[in-house]
Amino acid sequence: ESVSTLATTMNLPNISDVLLMGLDHTSLTIIKNKLKEFASLKTKMETISTEIKSYVDQVEEDLEKIPFFTKKNETIQKYGELVQKLQEAGEKNPEAYGELVSVREALTAKIKETDKFETELESQKQESKRLYQEIVQHQRKLREERSKIIEQWNSSNENIRLYLDEMGDIVQGEATFRDLIRRPGKEFSKDLCDRDKDDNPKGGFFNDLLSKSAEERWSFRETFIKQILQGEDALSTFSKPFLKHIQNISTNTPEDIDRLCTWFPEDKIILKLFKDGREEDIETGSAGQRTAAMLSLLLLLDDSPLIIDQPEDDLDTKRITDLVVAGLRKFKTKQQIIVVTHNPNIPVNGGAENIIQMNYARGLIRTLAHGALQKNEVREAVCDVMEGGRTALNNRYFRISKALQ
Numbered sequence: 001e002s003v004s005t006l007a008t009t010m011n012l013p014n015i016s017d018v019l020l021m022g023l024d025h026t027s028l029t030i031i032k033n034k035l036k037e038f039a040s041l042k043t044k045m046e047t048i049s050t051e052i053k054s055y056v057d058q059v060e061e062d063l064e065k066i067p068f069f070t071k072k073n074e075t076i077q078k079y080g081e082l083v084q085k086l087q088e089a090g091e092k093n094p095e096a097y098g099e100l101v102s103v104r105e106a107l108t109a110k111i112k113e114t115d116k117f118e119t120e121l122e123s124q125k126q127e128s129k130r131l132y133q134e135i136v137q138h139q140r141k142l143r144e145e146r147s148k149i150i151e152q153w154n155s156s157n158e159n160i161r162l163y164l165d166e167m168g169d170i171v172q173g174e175a176t177f178r179d180l181i182r183r184p185g186k187e188f189s190k191d192l193c194d195r196d197k198d199d200n201p202k203g204g205f206f207n208d209l210l211s212k213s214a215e216e217r218w219s220f221r222e223t224f225i226k227q228i229l230q231g232e233d234a235l236s237t238f239s240k241p242f243l244k245h246i247q248n249i250s251t252n253t254p255e256d257i258d259r260l261c262t263w264f265p266e267d268k269i270i271l272k273l274f275k276d277g278r279e280e281d282i283e284t285g286s287a288g289q290r291t292a293a294m295l296s297l298l299l300l301l302d303d304s305p306l307i308i309d310q311p312e313d314d315l316d317t318k319r320i321t322d323l324v325v326a327g328l329r330k331f332k333t334k335q336q337i338i339v340v341t342h343n344p345n346i347p348v349n350g351g352a353e354n355i356i357q358m359n360y361a362r363g364l365i366r367t368l369a370h371g372a373l374q375k376n377e378v379r380e381a382v383c384d385v386m387e388g389g390r391t392a393l394n395n396r397y398f399r400i401s402k403a404l405q
Helices: 003-009 025-063 067-088 096-155 170-181 205-210 216-234 240-252 254-261 287-301 317-331 345-349 376-387 390-400
Strands: 160-165 201-203 268-275 278-281 306-309 337-340 355-361 364-371
Touching: 096 160, 170 205, 170 240, 170 254, 201 205, 205 216, 216 240, 216 254, 240 254, 317 337, 317 345, 345 376, 355 376, 364 376, 376 390
Parallel strands: 306 337
Antiparallel strands: 160 268, 268 278, 355 364
């Protein structure tokens, strides 16, 4: 193969055979060898170029499969779909997506904050329910303690009997309820306590409350509160103006609703006289009987010092002896009792430890005598002031007792 043909095959500049003429064999051989070396390098380069191209193609193919590019392509696709949706929704500027994302993030933050508040609100609701149940338990405990004290009073007094009518004081109950709803007077009477011409209850919540047993009154009161807070749902039971008023309270002063929920009608203490083995309603008793009963009850209350002014008013002598004197003798051992009286039965038969004779003159109150009955001047004072003097006492004794023998 000639040198010019070899050069042409390797895309080298044409080497004319004319230029090669005259070269010796050695030179031609060297040129030919170099051309062959170049041809060999060219072949290698073409092979490497082919391998590089194959490598690049494979790299591109592999890169398309890695998660990053997969995610990238998915994101590009989703972005394109989002842009299309925005355009369909009327948003002409695809760049508004960033602003919308910011708005969404702000809304998401508010939703999280709202969820936090809702969680706290639910927690507060549960705490409110717990506290409400605790208040109810305390109210029940209060009634239990009152009943125990009344039992103690009844066992220590032979003349009166006390009874606890749970939530039975409807007069005070209506007054406290009206204070809470700021409606004193007679408004909403048919809903609360309707009365006849004799002022006796004939309808309304408080009248119905009295018809329930002691245990039923607890649930009846709770149902009443729930119903009036339901508004329109309770129209079949209560009047529309009354329910509207409660709803206005709920809107304007919701703290008053909390007070309504924890409101309980007050108990009523029923006091009866116990005489000759039977009970008498104190309301039908005389003024003297009521005074005696209340005094007897007063002596049971506590052991603090007690000052009583003329307990004999409206009392007959027998009641003074049965109730006042007997009570004073019993309770003076545990508490100090000071009595202002004109009745001799009280200091004499009551076992007074210190009798003080008082005299009012010239605008001043002076002590004339004091001490126990063992002192002669004290006995004389009792006889003169309370009995009308020795002569009057002897005359009464003769006429009432001695003359009948």
